[in-house]
Amino acid sequence: MKNNLKVERAIHNLTQADLAERIGVSRQSINAMEKNKYVPSTVLALKIAKLFNKPVEDIFFLEETD
Amino acid sequence: MKNNLKVERAIHNLTQADLAERIGVSRQSINAMEKNKYVPSTVLALKIAKLFNKPVEDIFFLEETD
DNA sequence: TCTATATGTAAAGTTTGTTTTACATTTGAC
């Protein structure tokens, strides 16, 4: 799975730490997500999508290998 | 987080085992999801949403406590 | 150049997702 987090953060002018705080996870978790080090839970995806006012599918994308 | 899985399965006439097979998890995982025993990964949410042709937000819902 | 802020990364630890096996209970068709 890939994601758009970096772009969305840029649009909303948020640092990784800002975003982490907003959705209640550690900054390292946001960093790892952006670097595709792991797949977040659906709760996190929903929270992030809500914060950015976009559907989950506009931020997280399935890949062939998923 | 809550979800609509049971309803969506009914609409599409799928058993828990059917759904599990379609998205590549165990039947127990589907059962546990439906009973809100755990929060699935975003990859699973995306696969389920894709299968049912609906946005993730139409199937999985944040709650106050999330 | 010095400093502050943002990002990358790593290791260890805790919690939670997910599988496997196995069995009990429910439900519907016959």
Added chain:
DNA sequence: GTCAAATGTAAAACAAACTTTACATATAGA
């Protein structure tokens, strides 16, 4: 009422999410 299919559940084991601490690198502004 029987039988098969579907669902509920549980325990053990493993994999992955997520946290904390800590440090290194990059970047931009004074």
